[in-house]
Amino acid sequence: MTLVFPAPSLAKSTASGLEGVIAAETVLSEVDGAKGQLVLRGKAIEDLAGKLTFEEAIAFFWDGLIGTETSLEDRLRQGRLKAFALMPVLEAAPRDLPVYQRMRLGLSALADMQSEEDAAAICAALPVFLAASARIQAGLKPVAPDVSLTISQDILQMLTGRKPVERAANALDRYLVTILDHGLNASTFTARVIASTKADMASAIIGAMSALKGPLHGGAPGPVLDMLDAVGTSENADNWVAGELKNGIRLMGFGHRIYRTRDPRADVLKAGLAELQREDGRIALAEAVETAALAALRRHKPDRLLETNVEFYTAVLLEAAGIDRSLFTPLFAVGRSVGWCAHVVEQQQTGKLIRPASRYTGPMPQI
Ligand code: ACO
Numbered sequence: 223m224t225l226v227f228p229a230p231s232l233a234k235s236t237a238s239g240l241e242g243v244i245a246a247e248t249v250l251s252e253v254d255g256a257k258g259q260l261v262l263r264g265k266a267i268e269d270l271a272g273k274l275t276f277e278e279a280i281a282f283f284w285d286g287l288i289g290t291e292t293s294l295e296d297r298l299r300q301g302r303l304k305a306f307a308l309m310p311v312l313e314a315a316p317r318d319l320p321v322y323q324r325m326r327l328g329l330s331a332l333a334d335m336q337s338e339e340d341a342a343a344i345c346a347a348l349p350v351f352l353a354a355s356a357r358i359q360a361g362l363k364p365v366a367p368d369v370s371l372t373i374s375q376d377i378l379q380m381l382t383g384r385k386p387v388e389r390a391a392n393a394l395d396r397y398l399v400t401i402l403d404h405g406l407n408a409s410t411f412t413a414r415v416i417a418s419t420k421a422d423m424a425s426a427i428i429g430a431m432s433a434l435k436g437p438l439h440g441g442a443p444g445p446v447l448d449m450l451d452a453v454g455t456s457e458n459a460d461n462w463v464a465g466e467l468k469n470g471i472r473l474m475g476f477g478h479r480i481y482r483t484r485d486p487r488a489d490v491l492k493a494g495l496a497e498l499q500r501e502d503g504r505i506a507l508a509e510a511v512e513t514a515a516l517a518a519l520r521r522h523k524p525d526r527l528l529e530t531n532v533e534f535y536t537a538v539l540l541e542a543a544g545i546d547r548s549l550f551t552p553l554f555a556v557g558r559s560v561g562w563c564a565h566v567v568e569q570q571q572t573g574k575l576i577r578p579a580s581r582y583t584g585p586m587p588q589i
Contacts, residue, residue, distance in 0.1 A: 475535075
């Protein structure tokens, strides 16, 4: 028996982590790391976040891709109510099940969804699952959705059982719009791979959520708040930051794999702080830590531009809006689900299975 090795198709070079590999064509979003620009459907993120509600941004982002013949707003409202009907499933799981896992459980309980119309049902269900899961974990009864409210207002009401504060709901809208989509990141790629097998949309979103959970991806800007807690006072920022860098510890909320300049999402989120008018000095502390960190990073790595990333001001904004840090990653999934669903539909339209090759480096049978 004659073996031809390596086979021609395997002779191609591999790209570690698929870095630089173009694996899909998309009309959805473009991340320009050199310019520090994020474009969604032809518009800069600065022209969307802080200007549109979450619902308006969904309509804009899905326009022409995900059918909106029946009113999208109606479908988003219906989706919230249908999700709440699944509460017995969520409440049956152990009380200490983390919020993120219970949200995935809720998605699993949705019927098989093959149509693009189902995207609205999924994106509307996740906020309901998030709020209910947080309350169940805290030993409280879930609060029913109020579809006269916007999704952001309703998230706050379903979490607390109290009328939402307008400023906090606006901050949440700003956050959810800011993180709606971001090129072919790991979770979006996961969603597209699953969609390419013709699995149902909810399965693709469950897979994407699982990829987002990891600390190298959506693993929460919670550590940024831990850092602010540790610094304590603005006067301590320079010393604390210098000490961390001296000990080889990375500063959370700085640097980015793609952006070689400032992450535009950091500025968009920072701009939302003005409206929140937090008066306990926490925002001033965050700004002092940012200033100290940027100065120290310039000294520490003069050849590499390490700038503020999205996680830093996600943490500061969501905390100022009264959101517990344990809910940051679940909220990330709520916003990003809009992008995932659109990518699923785009992938389905190609009809092509994503199936790359691997290079076998193990032993061969002796002949
Ligand atoms: N603090 C201190 N040093 C840093 C930081 C930082 N935040 N970020 C990068 N560096 C240093 C590294 O130590 C490394 O130095 P070395 O060459 O002497 O080893 C150099 O800069 C390059 O670092 P890489 O990890 O190769 O850069 P990469 O672009 O791959 O990393 C990453 C990006 C992982 C985000 C990194 O900047 C980091 O760890 N930041 C802190 C964690 C964080 O904020 N994560 C959220 C990112 S936003 C998002 O993913 C949604």
